[in-house]
Amino acid sequence: MTTPHEETLFSLWRELVDVSSASAVLEWDQETYMPSKGQEGRGRALSTLAGIRHRLVTAPELSDALSACEEKAEPGSDLEAQCREARRTVDRASRVSEDLAKALAEATSQGLASWQKARAGSDFSVFEESLGRIIELRREQAEAIDSSRSTYDVLMDEFEPGATESALAPVFENLCEQLSPLILEAAKSRPVDEAPAMGDFPVAEQKAFGLFVAEQMGFDFQAGRLDATTHPFCSGFHSNDVRITWRHLEGDFRSALYGIMHEAGHGLYEQGLPSKWAGTPIGGAVSLGIHESQSRLWENLVGRSRSFWKWALPHFVKHFPAKDGLTVDQLWPALHTARPSLIRVEADEATYNLHIAIRFDIERRLFAGEISVPDLPEAWDNAYEKYLGIRAENASDGVLQDIHWSMGAFGYFPTYSLGNLIACQLFDAAENELGDLDEAFAVGEFAPLRDWLGEKVHSQGSRWNASELVQKATGQPLTAGPFLAYIRDVSSEAYGLENPAPSSGSRR
């Protein structure tokens, strides 16, 4: 029943997706196994692929086929959704010249290399020139896509379609207002005992335990793999080949385990994308906020729960016999610290959104022209002092800690906080439908939750936009309520606060 126009649209889109998939393989290899001298040639190859992708997206045949499909699509139909997603991509690309697209690919590839060097030597100046060039090109790109909107809104739109500064600013303000007092109060209390999470955790055992947990979560290692990188990530070449990566601390198992559960959460989304729409405009994940909701849900709401540890602890002890005798009640508080820290990816679930608020604010000011590249280290350190009361001793622990800017990913950070909010909202909705999940977790049964997420989120691809998806899956629009209730509960209990703020019911 597909028309020739649809056939053209889908066959051209398939090519586009294949080229993106090839680029993703090159990027994965760049982060995992590529030898150091390979950088320049890899940057060139990626730049060439970006140029080819750009030509494919902006090809007149694609544009013609899309217009024809748009005319024919019934309101509310799958085809209409296909056209919506295709149109967004085509418009974003066709307004950017091939030269600019190639320059961006090359600049970010070089940016990655100089960020790595700068970070290794903790010297921001090594990264300055590359970063300046990337910002300049991103500004140029945003201007070309839509000069009527703020640069930062246009940048965010790439990662979270529809998100705006004006909508997000109050959310972050609200989060800060609620979180700061909680964290300050917790910081004044006796610290939680983190010794249960510390010790000597040999890397091979950490990897083995992480692989075991990811497998129990349902990550399919016949359709994916785990490798070590400086900065953990998940990259889905397609639903049958999803790469996740990890890193570790020898003396603290939480970094590796929760990193792996986080990336495996992303990975389940990628592996669960709808095969019937593979290679089509709505075949991919809908937004980074939704993506992050999947990783955070597994990392925090599952992985830090008492019931998860009832099941996991005996396995944990098998890998780390020195922890024999440890109880869930001893361990649990160490999984729910609310402590100011310098490194975002090591931050606890309570503090995390403050890290994001800082980045959101700095990025907005950077693109509003209020601060410039050389000001970044100072602006960064000042913000950390203001919000968290601490300053980084060197740039590696401060402004150089994240890979994102080296990849040109400005406007990306806010999606992390959206992920935290949506995760809690989805988890509440799952328990409303399935009943309490603790019994299942306590015997290592994660299939009910995974299947629910598969049905409500993964298998939907980009059939609905992010707001629609949240509404359909949870029965209500996006709200920070469940997240704030969760954080209040766990932080209050972990820190034994006498007057916990009112909460919305019993939490893990």
Next chain:
Amino acid sequence: MTTPHEETLFSLWRELVDVSSASAVLEWDQETYMPSKGQEGRGRALSTLAGIRHRLVTAPELSDALSACEEKAEPGSDLEAQCREARRTVDRASRVSEDLAKALAEATSQGLASWQKARAGSDFSVFEESLGRIIELRREQAEAIDSSRSTYDVLMDEFEPGATESALAPVFENLCEQLSPLILEAAKSRPVDEAPAMGDFPVAEQKAFGLFVAEQMGFDFQAGRLDATTHPFCSGFHSNDVRITWRHLEGDFRSALYGIMHEAGHGLYEQGLPSKWAGTPIGGAVSLGIHESQSRLWENLVGRSRSFWKWALPHFVKHFPAKDGLTVDQLWPALHTARPSLIRVEADEATYNLHIAIRFDIERRLFAGEISVPDLPEAWDNAYEKYLGIRAENASDGVLQDIHWSMGAFGYFPTYSLGNLIACQLFDAAENELGDLDEAFAVGEFAPLRDWLGEKVHSQGSRWNASELVQKATGQPLTAGPFLAYIRDVSSEAYGLENPAPSSGSRR
């Protein structure tokens, strides 16, 4: 001084090379780290890249620019050589439709998967359908490229420009005539003592020793890496990123060490390609025969020499302390067996060309229509019985042992034998110029040989065709003389034959 036409030619060629480089990364990953379910999607991505490459090679702008450059190129100039190589590629591609190119890429990607399955289960029938399809498509392709020549000649031309059945058949006949009696005579003698090469060689130590030797050869691990695969290979994404792979036997160090020296020999060629011509038509290796001469030279003429072991043995013993006390004289014969064997890649330097002669003969008959796919196992086993006096007990050790056919690489095998001949010819020429190399080898100095090869071969790219290169580097046309002299000498000594055939001088 470059004209606009040259600029167009070189800039389009650069894109072409980048797309090929991207495909090579995907293929490398497919062999090393890709999870099993990734196969189908990877095949599609490779097929899409092959289609894109085909469109680039056959683009009218490229054709126009090439024609303009051809008109302008001075005889004997670099530009003329650029045009010669570009023309060969453009003509081979433009005569093949995009559909056929894509079908071939997909068929060979699927072929690889079914070959792997067939090999694991030692069941040729699992591979039959894929193989039949690949052969059919390759025949169609050869017909499209040049219907006036034999299919097999057109296929060989892809790997060894200019090689023909009629030229090679007498070479293989001559080799068989000279080698068979030698191997039969050796087989009747007391076997050489292989115990010095046997024992317990832990995989980690084998890898460490192999890495050490490859590094001493001059392979740059900042511009390359070594990974494990079923079938070892070398893939150069560009001269600064060259991937070599290996496999091992626990009980016999020769498989891993000589595999690594072999691939590192290929790797030195790739790393030594001329940077001034990188990404241009003459920037790559000239032919597979020349490529194989580099691997064989290091594997056999260096790695099996007494002088190499004078230097290497103490290092070897550090990795394998159980071999303490072993002498070079005890080890040397075990490196020069001349013994009929089933597996080509494990075959000794004397027998190796008989394995190739068998494949050359079977491939020719297959494409001449004298045998069909279902006949292959029987034809294979009969040939081994005839030439080597042995039959494989199962298909994995017989017709399924090589990866080549699953990749559609018919006409590739003969280049291995050309490599053996050219290696000896080059080595003789190097010693004629540099003097005896044994003293250098005995103290681990390989730079004089490597630099000579770099100057005469690696840095020449495809400036000259293979025959011209051999003539320029050695002062004479291709000849089997040095190879036969070498084999006669080492086999006679290893087997203590009383009447060695006349030789051309002292050999290692």
